[in-house]
Amino acid sequence: RKEVEQDPGPFNVPEGATVAFNCTYSNSASQSFFWYRQDCRKEPKLLMSVYSSGNEDGRFTAQLNRASQYISLLIRDSKLSDSATYLCVVPWANQAGTALIFGKGTTLSVSS
Amino acid sequence: NAGVTQTPKFRVLKTGQSMTLLCAQDMNHEYMYWYRQDPGMGLRLIHYSVGEGTTAKGEVPDGYNVSRLKKQNFLLGLESAAPSQTSVYFCASRSSSYEQYFGPGTRLTVT
Numbered sequence: 606r607k608e609v610e611q612d613p614g615p616f617n618v619p620e621g622a623t624v625a626f627n628c629t630y631s632n633s634a635s636q637s638f639f640w641y642r643q644d645c646r647k648e649p650k651l652l653m654s655v656y657s658s659g660n661e662d663g664r665f666t667a668q669l670n671r672a673s674q675y676i677s678l679l680i681r682d683s684k685l686s687d688s689a690t691y692l693c694v695v696p697w698a699n700q701a702g703t704a705l706i707f708g709k710g711t712t713l714s715v716s717s
Numbered sequence: 718n719a720g721v722t723q724t725p726k727f728r729v730l731k732t733g734q735s736m737t738l739l740c741a742q743d744m745n746h747e748y749m750y751w752y753r754q755d756p757g758m759g760l761r762l763i764h765y766s767v768g769e770g771t772t773a774k775g776e777v778p779d780g781y782n783v784s785r786l787k788k789q790n791f792l793l794g795l796e797s798a799a800p801s802q803t804s805v806y807f808c809a810s811r812s813s814s815y816e817q818y819f820g821p822g823t824r825l826t827v828t
Binding site: 613650704705707 | 748750752757758759760761762765767775776807815816817819820821822
C-alpha cells in the first residue's frame with residue numbers, strides 16, 4: 606500500500622535557501638495531516654499540523670491541496686539546524702480505531 | 718517528566734529466541750502504537766491499541782504479538798526472532814489529539 610508518498614531526496618541546500626517538500630496521499634477522506642521531523646537516530650517529533658488549507662509557524666509553512674491530494678512543507682531561510690528527515694503523516698482509520706501512517710520521509714541537508 | 722520510555726534500548730538476539738519490548742507512558746494516553754523503522758522503508762505500524770485491554774493489527778503485524786493489560790504499558794513480543802526483524806522499534810502514544818509522542822527507540826539485531 607502507498608497511502609503516503611514522499612520524494613526521499615536528499616535535498617541539499619545552502620543556508621538561507623527556500624526549500625519545499627511535497628507529499629501525496631491516497632485517502633480522499635483524510636481531514637487532517639501532519640509533518641514530523643526526525644533527526645538522525647532519534648525519535649520523530651511533531652513539527653506542524655494541517656487541518657484546513659494550511660498552517661504557518663515562523664519559517665515553516667504547510668499547505669494542503671485537497672483536490673490534488675497533496676500537502677507541502679515550505680522552509681524559508683534554511684538553517685543548519687533544519688537538517689533532518691521530514692515525515693509526512695496521514696491518519697488511517699479502520700474499525701479498530703485510528704492510527705497515523707508515516708511516509709518514508711524526505712531528507713534535508715543544509716550546508717554553510 | 719518521563720513521557721514515553723522504552724526498554725531495552727539495545728538488544729542482540731539469536732534466531733529463534735524470544736523477547737519482549739516494554740513501552741511505558743505517564744501521560745494517561747489512551748492510544749499506544751508500535752512501529753518499526755528500516756532504512757528506505759520509513760516507519761511502519763506493527764500493532765496498536767486504542768485503550769486498555771484492546772489491541773489491533775497495523776501494516777506489518779506478522780511475527781509479533783502485543784498486550785495492553787495496563788493503560789500505561791504496551792508490550793511487544795517476538796516469539797521466535799528472525800533476521801528480518803532486525804530493526805529500530807519505536808513506541809508512541811497520544812491523547813485524543815493526533816500529536817503522537819515517541820519513545821527513544823529500541824535497536825534490535827537478530828543474528
